[in-house]
Amino acid sequence: MSITLETACELNPQVALRPESFGALAYHYGNRKLVFLKHPDVVAVVRDVADYATLQDALGAHNIQPSRWPSFVEAIDSLAASDIIRVR
Numbered sequence: 001m002s003i004t005l006e007t008a009c010e011l012n013p014q015v016a017l018r019p020e021s022f023g024a025l026a027y028h029y030g031n032r033k034l035v036f037l038k039h040p041d042v043v044a045v046v047r048d049v050a051d052y053a054t055l056q057d058a059l060g061a062h063n064i065q066p067s068r069w070p071s072f073v074e075a076i077d078s079l080a081a082s083d084i085i086r087v088r
Helices: 040-051 055-061 066-081
Strands: 009-011 015-020 023-028 034-037 085-087
Touching (some): 040 055, 066 085
Antiparallel strands (some): 009 085
């Protein structure tokens, strides 16, 4: 399933986020994947996305400009392919 602005997402409970100066490291304890999140805005959205009904709601709540939404959808979709983010 592809992630869209209307998708309800959450950080996989098997994933730990570790803050870093460049953003964060996301480590999946189940599949042992390590992903570098290189932008603080992406980290904030990933961390809090489960608190919102849709990805679009999360982006709006984090004051992400609509012109940047396509890149966030792409990033979240990539994280879903690695099972860092999952659809709920």
